[in-house]
Amino acid sequence: MPYEEKSVSKLTKIMFPILITVVVSAVVPQATALIGFLMFGNLIRECGVLNALSDTAQNVLANLITIFLGISVAFNMTGERFLKIDTLLILGLGLVAFIVDTAGGVLFAKFLNLFSKKKVNPMIGAAGISAFPMSGRIVHKMGLQEDPQNFLLMHSIGVNVSGQIASVIAGGIILNFFA
Amino acid sequence: MKLYDLLMAATKLDFEPKRFLDMLGYMGKGMLVIFVLISVIILVTLLINKLFSKK
Numbered sequence: 001m002p003y004e005e006k007s008v009s010k011l012t013k014i015m016f017p018i019l020i021t022v023v024v025s026a027v028v029p030q031a032t033a034l035i036g037f038l039m040f041g042n043l044i045r046e047c048g049v050l051n052a053l054s055d056t057a058q059n060v061l062a063n064l065i066t067i068f069l070g071i072s073v074a075f076n077m078t079g080e081r082f083l084k085i086d087t088l089l090i091l092g093l094g095l096v097a098f099i100v101d102t103a104g105g106v107l108f109a110k111f112l113n114l115f116s117k118k119k120v121n122p123m124i125g126a127a128g129i130s131a132f133p134m135s136g137r138i139v140h141k142m143g144l145q146e147d148p149q150n151f152l153l154m155h156s157i158g159v160n161v162s163g164q165i166a167s168v169i170a171g172g173i174i175l176n177f178f179a
Numbered sequence: 180m181k182l183y184d185l186l187m188a189a190t191k192l193d194f195e196p197k198r199f200l201d202m203l204g205y206m207g208k209g210m211l212v213i214f215v216l217i218s219v220i221i222l223v224t225l226l227i228n229k230l231f232s233k234k
Contacts, residue, residue, distance in 0.1 A: 011231040019223050027216055165220065166213050173209045 001121050003154050013046040024169060030179065031172025038168060102126045102135075105159075120155070127156040130167035136160035 017039035025032040041057055044050040081087070109125030123143055127136045136156035143152040 007232075008228065009231050012227050015227045015231060016224065019227060020220055023219055023223055024216065027219075028212065162217060166217060169213050169216050170209060173212055177205055177209075 001124075001150070001152060001155055003151065010046070010048065014043065017042040017046070020165070024165075024172075028169055028172035028176060030175040031168055034168040034171055035165070038164070098129065098131075101129045105129070105163075121150075121152060124152055124156045124159045127159040128163040128166070129160070130164050132160050132164045133157060135163075 021032075021036050021039045024035040041054075044057060045054045103126075105125030105128040106122050107125070109120060109122035113119050113122065121143065123139050127139045129135050136153065136159070139156040140151070140153040143150040143156075
């Protein structure tokens, strides 16, 4: 797939997270905190005057949160709590959701290809899930295995970001329906 | 014995087709909101790219 590099102005990069937060919050208020934090990370990186905060958020803070999250989950994963049919069913549902999502993305990209003049590689549809950036990288790697000149990384990461934003919106919608 | 208990518990799970159909409605609404919102985000991105791009 050809990749056209376009220059994006700094103001556009700064306005993007602000406007996305405003638009998503207006439609799905329950997703404000989720999308706000996602876009806050984007904003401190792109504004260019908070490099120390951005570096900390990308490295130290991200690693610390990962460790604490892992420890918190591990403490709650005792045998009595975890080895229950409900927990295993939830894991199974998650697995089914990932499989359906991945296959659905590829099929939807194929469907869009029927109508668009500029065809896209349907493989990038598989990256439309919240697992960022691994699914984008895997799609890129699988593309390279088939054709060493086939660089899909930029496209698949774009789809992956879209999947991440859609997951945040889906979370907000579920809270809206059932909370 | 534990595996046997788990299998027995799995066979006792209730499946209510009516509730499943009700949930499909929620899923449809959710997917519609996601499609609309992602379309709005694409439009906003195109708009800010046009408004604030380097001349």
